[in-house]
Amino acid sequence: MKLSSIGEFGLIEEYIAPEFKNLIQKHMTGIGDDCAIIPVGKTTSHLFTTDMLIEKTHFLREKITPFQLGFKSLAVNLSDIAAMGGKPVSSFLSVGFPEDINIKWVEEFMRGYKDLSQKENTPLLGGDTTKSEDKIIINVGVTGEIQNGKIKRRNGAKEGDIICVTNTLGDSAGGLQCILNNIRISESNQKLFDQHLTPYPHVKEGQWLAEKEEVHAMIDTSDGLSSDLMHILKASNARAHIDVEKIPMTKELIDTAERYNWNSLEMAVSGGEDYGLLLTIDRNAFSSIKKAFIREFQKELFPVGEIVTGEPKIQYLKENKPIEDIRSGYRHF
């Protein structure tokens, strides 16, 4: 059987995670959330996450600047720390560079990596540099810390919770489509390119939300709303209703998608790489948390649906009626 037939999650769930269950001590959390959790002392836990980026799988060398690639390599990891409400502490960078890479390229790559390191006050503490035959390979690991009672996991969603996201969805997928279709950057699509190439992780939002006990579950939107929400639903054994008309999209995405005949709603639901946060909030606290969030960050917290009872599944609704194919929920403006 080839690897392609079981996919990434199948590989982890069936072949990797079960093998190590008996080695994991009771107080540790291993595979199955955005970060691993190791308690240190009575009040604090350390968080760990790691992500690998491989040329041609995750990026095309000629379609992303080295600055952007350095920035993004760290951003996607900080986003996992944000997803649990943690504060980043340090990062580790392994790079495999082909010999024909120019020093100037490396300097720019490190400048991008450092730019976000400084903004989020997260020092690079170690790593590995090695030669790669032809492709650029990057692996970043980030450590974080959080008070034990404040960790937001995927498994806390409760019936009645309001499901929210901290940014508009689909811009990154739109940016990727622009890149793959050789569409030039213009004022009308700049935002899409930016969101795809230099996503800003919602670290401060995550820490702020972690302070609210009425926030029950949280994850970052890295694989797309549908996929990320399913992680919460499976871990929480719950079902979700999503109102497709509430899914937040930028004018830039809607206009660009319309121009090239793409389905913006599908991009918002399945595109991935948004690197905002997806969370569920006790419905009684939702309104006050939303107001405080807007006050704190001068931006919206978008409700997109609610948690209901039932087996893990997402039911998309339009005008309160179930729709089976998300493509039929597509709206023109």
Place this chain on the structure above:
Amino acid sequence: MKLSSIGEFGLIEEYIAPEFKNLIQKHMTGIGDDCAIIPVGKTTSHLFTTDMLIEKTHFLREKITPFQLGFKSLAVNLSDIAAMGGKPVSSFLSVGFPEDINIKWVEEFMRGYKDLSQKENTPLLGGDTTKSEDKIIINVGVTGEIQNGKIKRRNGAKEGDIICVTNTLGDSAGGLQCILNNIRISESNQKLFDQHLTPYPHVKEGQWLAEKEEVHAMIDTSDGLSSDLMHILKASNARAHIDVEKIPMTKELIDTAERYNWNSLEMAVSGGEDYGLLLTIDRNAFSSIKKAFIREFQKELFPVGEIVTGEPKIQYLKENKPIEDIRSGYRHF
């Protein structure tokens, strides 16, 4: 300027490490030792290390079994924890697999990874799995812990210290030469293949040595005696005399090298991937520590030279006379 012109250490020392110095808090240790060190509480520190293995750069798919590759991927990281005297706590595994990799191959890889995880009681707590276009790519990160006063660094070597290694040197380089020259495994070279393909990290030895305050500096022998010792000398601002006749080599290495006209001493000094420990011990305590080491582990602790004053440099000696070219130190048996 191409990357190849400055090399791995040049890249780290000139382009990466200096950029992050101002972000690193005073109590942390970043780039420049086997592991990064982050103190937690007053008595304990956490250790972090990471290593990347890329197909065709670090291994050939047809020359190493997946079990061996899984084992070795973890081993090379545990060896860095051992180098500081730490106890491994958890590991993180990122893999990039081409789609044509068979599930059976992945199972065997994980079986090898798990074998060492179990032997060293170190659970896999997380990671990343992704698609790679053609090459197998592996990045492992390991966390460890150690009491603050016991951390062994590279910078503690003192004049008069005896320089020792915890295993024979060059076997791994000999194994690699056998593999690259398509030499078949036989009774007379099996040990070389084993040392190259499944090196066993000296974790327990490292922890035991960390208990001795007369052990002043330590590193693992991953790049070869000459290169690893220079790291200690530069960090400690000291010089070394190495007696080439004391450099420990197995009969298997000497015999195999003689048979194929290789220079075994050069392999022992520059080969690398031995994954034992290289340390300096107060000369007054050397004899008692050596005896206790042999009693504890039923194997030798090999003295190979001493620390002297002077700028960082290794002076090789034969019959107490300086030799300029290590190749001239080659001995036949």
